[in-house]
Amino acid sequence: MTATPAQRFSDTAGDYAATMAPALAPVAAEVVRRAELRANQSVLDIGTGTGTAARLALGEERRVIGLDAAAGMLEIARREAPGVELIEADFTRIPLEDASIDVVIAVHALLFVKDRVAALREWLRVIAPGGRLSLSVPGPGDVVPSAVFGEIYDRYDVEWNSNDYPVPSELAGWAGEAGWIDVKVDADPTTAIPLRDEAAFRSWLRVGRAVSGWSAERIAAFGRDLMAASPSSADGSFRIPFGTIYLTARRPA
Incomplete structure (x- = not known):
């Protein structure tokens, strides 16, 4: 039986926390900034993972809820x-009342559902009239990575x-x-995943069990080939290209 994305990310939550969570922290900060949060709001972080964006949204008497389908991720988020x-639930079946949330944020979560329009419609359901959405997708x-390193991925049958x-x-259009x-949508093709060494590469490769x-x-060997093809920074770390698209929107009042 094929594992679901939630199972794969639950099983590799430790690797995610070591590599992707810090790599996506700047993206999470930008998503939260674009949400234009105010005091006393309720905020739902969909696909909260290890809680990076949710943690950034805390403060000013805000109620922050982190939702994820991966139990292993939520264990770290706690x-x-x-x-x-924290709520363990599917992104497309949110166990919250209609119009009960002021702001929805989501960092790289939307593409893990097949019907993106249906997911965005469900996120609209839980947000209050006039409420704001801020999200990112790769x-x-x-x-x-799969496009930049396509030849290497093909060689290893990924x-x-x-x-x-x-x-x-x-x-x-989906929104x-x-x-x-x-x-409002704009893209930043310069974002990247910094990985400091071969061990970090192996950890990153295990996230989501693409190499299960x-x-x-x-x-x-796959990690070494990717390292050889990756640009490096002044500190010796490697940078995996991983562009980001940001979107903000609101529910009609």
């Missing part, structure tokens, strides 16, 4: 984000499809179709 209410497809990642106009208004079932030797 330690990393005290003060955040993309466009030419600045994500399945990938750059069409899985939207262009900004496509993301905006509009779901009922959101005042939709591989031998340690095969994972190490």
